[in-house]
Amino acid sequence: MRYFIFTDIHSNLQAFLALLRFAKRRKIDHYLFLGDIVGYGASPNEVIDHLRTLKPINMIRGNHDKAVCCDLESVQTFNPIAAAAIHWTREHLTKENLKYLNQLPKGPEIIHEHITICHGAPFDEDYYIFGEFDAAEAFLHIETQVTFFGHTHFPFIYTDNDHIVEGTFLTGNANEIKLGKDTRYLINPGSVGQPRDRNTRAACAIYDSEARKISLFRVEYDIEDTQKRILDAGLPAALAERLSIGI
Ligand SMILES: [Fe+2]
Secondary structure, three states: OEEEEOOOOOOOOHHHHHHHHHOOOOOOOOEEEEOOOOOOOHHHHHHHHHOOOOOOOOEOOOOHHHHHHHHHHHHHOOOOOHHHHHHHHHHHHHHHHHHHHHHOOOOOOOEEEOOEEEOOOOOOOOOOOOOOHHHHHHHOOOOOOEEEEOOOOOOOEEEEEEEEEEEHHHEEEEEEEOOOEEEEEEOOOOOOOOOOOOOOEEEEEEEEEOOEEEEEEEEOOHEEEEEEHEEEEEOOHHHHHHHHHHO
16 A cells, blocks of 8 residues: 655645646555645645545545634644734635544544554644654554654654654655664654755655555745745735745
């Protein structure tokens, strides 16, 4: 089975379409999305419309999806720029798409009995896994060998070898991990729509469960068009500027 794993689109239509074109050129059996469809970018309805066409897919909500559809109070915990984008998104989403966000399940979820997906951490969807200590805590809550998470927007892999947890930052445009028999893995593929590792390309991963191999990819997309959409929408200019630096 070949899984296509992606997360944190954040209403960036051009980045998402570039990744879909990338996926269509490969044999994909199942899509796994780890949350944050919306927030920051200017194309929430278009992104949801394309997401609806992907089958078969398992997905969970992210903190921005949750804030927009059903937890406006949580916006108080967002920085002012992110909060402005949450309010803008809520105003511009169609009723149908707002309903769609509302029905997204909360992670973690176990897929085909051997993969866990979560947005932040398996013990808290809003928690940021930002180091080995966090990862060690996460491993305590995981039953599968492979787990994918999002939320931080950094491509990262943590391994657990008999309770020795190590993290590796996976920037660059292609990385391949061959799964060991007794190692457990906690992997963030990086963000589709707002990468923060100073690599501006959209990020995704492919997990080939038969070959026992996980590959991380970065794909170029039309950043200028995305920036224009953000500025034309009246969203904060910083949300456009950061895309060309990858932060
Ligand atoms: Fe996010």
